[in-house]
Amino acid sequence: xxxxxxxxxxxxxxxxxxxxxxxxxxxxxxxxxxxxxxxxxxxxxxxxxxxxxxxxxxxxxxxxxxxxxxxxxxxxxxxxxxxxxxxxxxxxxxxxxxxxxxxxxxxxxxxxxxxxxxxxxxxxxxxxxxxxxxxxxxxxxxxxxxxxxxxxxxxxxxxxxxxxxxxxxxxxxxxxxxxxxxxxxxxxxxxxxxxxxxxxxxxxxxxxxxxxxxxxxxxxxxxxxxxxxxxxxxxxxxxxxxxxxxxxxxxxxxxxxxxxxxxxxxxxxxxxxxxxxxxxxxxxxxxxxxxxxxxxxxxxxxxxxxxxxxxxxxxxxxxxxxxxxxxxxxxxxxxxxxxxxxxxxxxxxxxxxxxxxxxxxxxxxxxxxxxxxxxxxxxxxxxxxxxxxxxxxxxxxxxxxxxxxxxxxxxxxxxxxxxxxxxxxxxxxxxxxxxxxxxxxxxxxxxxxxxxxxxxxxxxxxxxxxxxx
Ligand SMILES: [Zn+2]
Numbered sequence: 348x349x350x351x352x353x354x355x356x357x358x359x360x361x362x363x364x365x366x367x368x369x370x371x372x373x374x375x376x377x378x379x380x381x382x383x384x385x386x387x388x389x390x391x392x393x394x395x396x397x398x399x400x401x402x403x404x405x406x407x408x409x410x411x412x413x414x415x416x417x418x419x420x421x422x423x424x425x426x427x428x429x430x431x432x433x434x435x436x437x438x439x440x441x442x443x444x445x446x447x448x449x450x451x452x453x454x455x456x457x458x459x460x461x462x463x464x465x466x467x468x469x470x471x472x473x474x475x476x477x478x479x480x481x482x483x484x485x486x487x488x489x490x491x492x493x494x495x496x497x498x499x500x501x502x503x504x505x506x507x508x509x510x511x512x513x514x515x516x517x518x519x520x521x522x523x524x525x526x527x528x529x530x531x532x533x534x535x536x537x538x539x540x541x542x543x544x545x546x547x548x549x550x551x552x553x554x555x556x557x558x559x560x561x562x563x564x565x566x567x568x569x570x571x572x573x574x575x576x577x578x579x580x581x582x583x584x585x586x587x588x589x590x591x592x593x594x595x596x597x598x599x600x601x602x603x604x605x606x607x608x609x610x611x612x613x614x615x616x617x618x619x620x621x622x623x624x625x626x627x628x629x630x631x632x633x634x635x636x637x638x639x640x641x642x643x644x645x646x647x648x649x650x651x652x653x654x655x656x657x658x659x660x661x662x663x664x665x666x667x668x669x670x671x672x673x674x675x676x677x678x679x680x681x682x683x684x685x686x687x688x689x690x691x692x693x694x695x696x697x698x699x700x701x702x703x704x705x706x707x708x709x710x711x712x713x714x715x716x717x718x719x720x721x722x723x724x725x726x727x728x729x730x731x732x733x734x735x736x737x738x739x740x741x742x743x744x745x746x747x748x749x750x751x752x753x754x755x756x757x758x759x760x761x762x763x764x765x766x767x768x769x770x771x772x773x774x775x776x777x778x779x780x781x782x783x784x785x786x787x788x789x790x791x792x793x794x795x796x797x798x799x800x801x802x803x804x805x806x807x808x809x810x811x812x813x814x815x816x
Pocket of ligand 1 (some may be wrong): 442443444500592628680681
């Protein structure tokens with residue numbers, strides 16, 4: 348990927364594991380923490396340490412391995428005993444629409460276009476404050492589900508997700524998707540406003556290692572070629588990734604073929620915007636030629652299996668993408684199209700759907716699903732130098748799971764359980780950049796109950812008014 352940003356360490360508020368340090372907040376700087384008594388699955392292709400330990404140097408992993416092999420050195424400042432729980436890398440959600448989260452379940456039927464039409468009266472009038480309120484619910488749900496990084500899309504309020512994710516302690520890639528009113532009559536125009544919002548958010552978060560930004564366009568069917576080119580040029584000027592929904596539904600292919608004589612992917616390629624900074628959401632309706640184009644460009648794909656199935660879009664050709672070396676990550680999409688922000692479900696779905704349509708029980712496997720939820724997602728978001736796996740030099744983004752096995756834990760059993768058996772109920776703790784942000788049902792930076800009550804109170808008035816027309 349063509350952009351990079353260092354993850355500077357520095358001061359942070361760190362509450363720590365309560366049974367290790369007590370409930371008081373403390374300011375930590377370059378603290379050395381030893382995490383021990385844990386079974387560590389370091390990544391989809393990395394080693395498994397049944398009795399593992401992990402040494403943190405502030406937000407970074409300084410050493411990881413079998414506890415017996417821990418090198419001699421000064422006594423750590425703190426120790427965290429995980430009580431033989433399982434540690435995995437933090438899960439990475441490559442596509443979400445957090446700002447719509449309060450409208451979960453208001454429209455559950457129809458294919459993409461029917462659903463979007465039915466949805467518009469509920470969501471097209473939403474304000475930036477509505478977005479902010481919903482983001483709180485979404486980020487809390489993601490963290491409870493072991494998600495440590497998410498790429499979020501909105502129409503208005505490009506930096507709102509970053510603000511909320513940072514408040515709660517989660518890592519984010521945030522931005523807005525521009526659309527053209529002539530192709531999207533229910534959508535208010537949001538360009539160049541999205542550019543201004545993104546610039547302002549970048550300034551606001553200039554010293555924040557947890558927040559990054561992108562510029563994006565909604566889709567080939569809802570944007571003019573001029574708008575897509577303009578957004579991509581702006582992204583290049585600012586060295587930002589470019590996000591777009593692509594080839595999600597069959598009708599989208601019909602629309603671009605009718606308008607331009609090209610598939611959605613070929614059309615994007617003809618505009619010269621396909622490159623290794625692109626994050627392409629969905630990519631369900633892809634010909635061999637389309638896949639060749641994406642593979643040659645270096646672009647990454649966000650695969651959203653549950654959303655694609657619910658909206659009757661189809662099943663993305665993920666095994667072929669992976670064979671061709673296309674980076675593929677998993678995404679939840681929105682709580683309106685899914686309706687859970689749960690990558691455990693997406694991992695399982697990503698295997699089951701491929702087997703159901705191919706009738707091949709060896710298509711995909713747990714390792715492939717886990718790869719998409721961790722290192723694959725990190726590659727798609729251009730963050731693979733820092734997150735996605737647990738290795739010395741990487742940032743300490745990890746999830747602690749209550750996950751036991753009656754026959755004892757091996758690498759294969761842990762991998763199988765993570766993909767096919769585990770769910771949010773197994774999530775005991777979540778750490779981002781060396782800081783515990785969620786522990787045993789409680790957030791360490793916010794009071795979840797009062798935040799949730801405030802969101803409900805905010806939307807109460809909307810409920811009383813009913814959907815806008
Ligand atoms: Zn989307």
